[in-house]
Amino acid sequence: MRTPRWLLATVGAAAAVALAACSTTPAGRQASGGSSAAPGALTPVTLQLQWFTQGQFAGYLAAIDQGFYKAKGLDVTIKEGGVDIVPQTVLAQGQADYAIAWVPKALASREQGAAITDVAQIFQRSGTRQVAFANKGITAPAQFAGRKVGNWGFGNEFELFAGMTKAGLKPADVTLVQQQFDMQALLSGEIDAAQAMSYNEYAQVLEATNPATGQLYKPEDFSVVDWNSDGTAMLQDAIWASTDKLSDPAYQDQTTRFVAASIQGWAYCRDNVASCRDIVVKAGSKLGASHQLWQVNEVNKLIWPSPAAGAGTIDPAAWAQTVGVARTAVNADGQTVLTRDPDAEAYTNDYVTRALALLKTDGVDVVGAGYQPETVTLNPGGN
Structure with missing residues (x-):
């Protein structure tokens, strides 16, 4: 190996x-x-x-x-x-x-x-989450299929892959994107779901301005997959x-x-x-x-x-x-x-x-x- x-x-x-x-x-x-x-x-x-x-x-x-x-x-x-x-x-x-x-x-x-x-x-x-815009309809790992899914790699990605496996998905079922340690790719629309820590990167999207309203994004603007709830934390x-x-x-x-x-x-x-x-x-x-x-x-x-x-x-x-x-x-x-x-x-x-x-x-x-x-x-x- x-x-x-x-x-x-x-x-x-x-x-x-x-x-x-x-x-x-x-x-x-x-x-x-x-x-x-x-x-x-x-x-x-x-x-x-x-x-x-x-x-x-x-x-x-x-x-x-x-x-x-x-x-x-x-x-x-x-x-x-x-x-x-x-x-x-x-x-x-x-x-x-x-x-x-x-x-x-x-x-x-x-x-x-x-x-x-x-x-x-x-x-x-676990503090690891997968975050998507709510209008993408991604509320569970099974819905990663056919989507662009970001992750940091370097050993941070295994909860994501365990969740995908549990949902019956293979890596080839999604487009995996090497994500930077920020949320810019999600906010710009380059990826559909981004890896985030509940205490860090998730806050970054809530600190960003929603161009449609001119106000900060709100939690309801996003959906969050929590690996603790999924059983793969x-x-x-x-x-x-x-x-x-x-x-x-x-x-x-x-x-x-x-x-x-x-x-x-x-x-x-x-x-x-x-x-x-x-x-x-x-x-x-x-x-x-x-x-x-x-x-x-x-x-x-x-x-x-x-x-x-x-x-x-x-x-x-x-x-x-x-x-x-x-x-x-x-x-x-x-x-x-x-x-x-x-x-x-x-x-x-x-x-x-x-x-x-x-x-x-x-x-x-x-x-x-x-x-x-x-x-x-x-x-x-x-x-």
Whole structure:
């Protein structure tokens, strides 16, 4: 089987690490968890994000801003991601202590030899959507037949192909279009259905002006296919740790504290959406303030309410569905994400269970059973 493009990206990851200009690691400080701290001092920890600074990562930024990491004895540096950075590879190469990565992509890297373990499943639901203008009559995967369907590729496309397969469609039944990481092709009419994240690209169409009215587009102008409802969703943002270092009691303890503070950051963002928007903007996001408010609000929907056991818990059924799609969904190149089931060390609930116990002792609501999202008004261009 040919090596997929989204795995070939890992080949250049070592160079990408060296080019991670957005890293804020102080000079002379080790990025890996092997550095030792004096008694009573904060332990330096580096987290690698999978994309640029935005509301998708608000909980980690909030944990720094609100002092949650410091309260757990950690001095956390966040390394921004980017187009050429593969976070799970950065972690596997020892250039970060933890990484945020989608489960199928990280499992593909693990199958190729990256010793990484999912220690907290932050996003409990998929944020991937397929968006079309409502007048196209596309409300289900079966209606992609004969249409121009955009997708980003690079491992982001497998929910789409799983949904098409479930609907009885083959790749040849649609015209597949390599989509840029925006919605311009949809808005211009070049494609009929576009890939979008609920917290990012979907907002972009609602921030655009409808030429027929001179006003911003409204949700009713579009139809949205949600892979969660279709039953082909895959788990996305998770906290990954070094499998090898998890044999070290000090790293085990550090992992528990890191996961606890991270979840506390997300609980803060659940209850303080506008504050977390401000934290993200202050951290250097290039996106507008209303767009970031939308992002934090929509990301909260992927986390809360969490399983009864608490946020970050890895649901075996959701994991099994993700693995099933990764093993059976075939993209236009005839490739699957995985060629075999991941081994038993690919994920563990041990650390998140301990982390949740710490948070419950501190009185933190780790389930959010009564969670209600806010209503966000988007401004033109997301400003």
